[in-house]
Amino acid sequence: MLLPNHLLTKARSLFPHTSQGKIYLNHAATAPLSTRVVNAMTASLRERSEGKLETFDLDLPMVGECRKLVQKLINAESSHRIALLGNTTDAINIVAAGIPWKSGDRVLLSNIEFPANVWPYLNLKRLGVELDIIQSTDGKVTTELIVDGITSRTRLVALSAVQFLSGYRADMAAIGDICRNRGIIFAVDGIQAVGAVRVDVLQMKIDALAAGAQKWQMSPHGSGFLYVTEDLQSRIQQKNVGWLAVADPWDFYNFDQPLASTARRYEGGTLNFPSLWGMHAALSMLLEFGIDAIEEHILSLTQQLIEGLSCIEGIRLFSPIEPHERAGIVTIEFARNVAEKDIFRSLAEQNITVALREKKVRFSPHFYNSPEEMAIVLEATRNCLGRSQM
Numbered sequence: 001m002l003l004p005n006h007l008l009t010k011a012r013s014l015f016p017h018t019s020q021g022k023i024y025l026n027h028a029a030t031a032p033l034s035t036r037v038v039n040a041m042t043a044s045l046r047e048r049s050e051g052k053l054e055t056f057d058l059d060l061p062m063v064g065e066c067r068k069l070v071q072k073l074i075n076a077e078s079s080h081r082i083a084l085l086g087n088t089t090d091a092i093n094i095v096a097a098g099i100p101w102k103s104g105d106r107v108l109l110s111n112i113e114f115p116a117n118v119w120p121y122l123n124l125k126r127l128g129v130e131l132d133i134i135q136s137t138d139g140k141v142t143t144e145l146i147v148d149g150i151t152s153r154t155r156l157v158a159l160s161a162v163q164f165l166s167g168y169r170a171d172m173a174a175i176g177d178i179c180r181n182r183g184i185i186f187a188v189d190g191i192q193a194v195g196a197v198r199v200d201v202l203q204m205k206i207d208a209l210a211a212g213a214q215k216w217q218m219s220p221h222g223s224g225f226l227y228v229t230e231d232l233q234s235r236i237q238q239k240n241v242g243w244l245a246v247a248d249p250w251d252f253y254n255f256d257q258p259l260a261s262t263a264r265r266y267e268g269g270t271l272n273f274p275s276l277w278g279m280h281a282a283l284s285m286l287l288e289f290g291i292d293a294i295e296e297h298i299l300s301l302t303q304q305l306i307e308g309l310s311c312i313e314g315i316r317l318f319s320p321i322e323p324h325e326r327a328g329i330v331t332i333e334f335a336r337n338v339a340e341k342d343i344f345r346s347l348a349e350q351n352i353t354v355a356l357r358e359k360k361v362r363f364s365p366h367f368y369n370s371p372e373e374m375a376i377v378l379e380a381t382r383n384c385l386g387r388s389q390m
Contacts, residue, residue: 001296002371003289008297011289011368022351023373028164028192028329028364029355031218033278040281041220041274059273062280069283070225073217073291074190074209075200080262081233083226084271084279088191089116091210091226092158094266095187096120098236099156103128108149109158110134110141112165117158117189129155139166139318140325143174150178156185161193165357167319167329167364169197176205185232191215191224195286196328196366197295207232216328216366218286219279222272228263242268286367294367298328301365301374305330308378314338314385318360331362338385346384352377 003011012018014034024032047055067079076082085091097120107121111133121131134141134149146157157179162169172188179186187208193199194209195216201209209227213219228236238259243249245265247257259265286294303323309315309332318331334340344356355362365374 002300003293003297003367007289007293008368008370012370014285015368018368020351022353023369023377024353025363025365025369025373025377026353026355027196027216027218027366028167028362030214030221031216031366033220034218034282034285036281036285037218037220037278040277044274044277055273059271059276062273063271063276066276066280066283067225069280069287070227072287073199073283074194074227075202076227077202080264081227081229083228083263083266084276085224085226085266086212086222086272087116087224088189088210088212089120091208091212091224092117092120092187092189094226094238094240095185095208095210095228095232095236096124097239099185100235100237101127101129101155104130104153105155106130106132106151106153107156107158108132108134108146108154110136110145112136112139112141112163113158113160114164114189114191116191117160121156121158136166138320139163139331140168140320141170143171143178146175147178150182150184154182154184156187158187158189160189160191161199162197162327162329164192164329165318165331165360165362167192167326167331167362169193169320169325169327171324172199172204172206179207180205192329193327195291195294196298198291201227213279213282217279217282218366219282220275223275223279226263226266228266233263233265238265240268241265244269289367295327297367298365299323299326301369301371302326302328302330302363304371304374305363305365305378308374309381312378312382312385315381328366329362329364331357331360333360334385343381343384346387347377347380350380352380 067082070082071079134145185207190209190211194211212224214221314335315332
């Protein structure tokens, strides 16, 4: 179901590029910043430059509010379970490096994960940890493949909620149940899901969720979060500790105090306040429109793309068709006689921004994109393909 016209108009008014003839469908890479984000960041920077100059009394309450916004977005049990971090990689490394591994322990992941969800675990080989790599089928990492890949030594399952190339959306609740029942840590890369579709860490029994915020959360670069359960936090042997990680950071000379009891312990040092002001504004915007409404709108747009692209000769859908198996990504590949780079460049020349990945073209619309834009993109793609085959 699409957003009602008045809400879609309101959403589009927050993104100036929509009035400039630009159609942006690359949110799976990085999102444009809304006027609310730009205004929030600009106000913060101006305050530091020509206002109060010292703004900790404004910044610190905002940080607490930002954790609460993340809590609402993913239905975490408490904002105390949220650490604000710079990117997905930093968040994953806290978990991967902190678990007390034993030689022979195994991590299960797939062959189509984005590298950010692979290298932190590859780095564990030096500790004797082995990786079991699932061979995906048609860009899908199904529950059945996960079950078949689990061994008696599997300690952790690392999985993207939504795959960055195929756009396949895993059955997180089913996989979470399997992992929880077998005492396996379920660590999720949520960057292609959070902000686009509903993610419920409690219902899905996710132990750790890492997500940079620059994509579907529509936040500035250098912002993101880690969700971690209290149980998993108690088992992580923290490798990096900063002055803000302790129970009372302002008790400067007390070096006997414990680490913070919350996930704040992973934030370490001074945070990137300008980016977090932007993240605060972006998440507030998404929650205002409602993540369920946003998901339905995105799925309607991707359905329109799937139906339209399926009718164009010379195109093969690489993304799944079923709504429950996809989120905001629709990826296509072409016949051998088609140069995908030419299609990509031709669309760019028409102010249509998509992504070129692994010789495939990827479309990823968000909640402010319109069905009229999808129709324009479909016609442009059809024409580009026709010219490339002449």
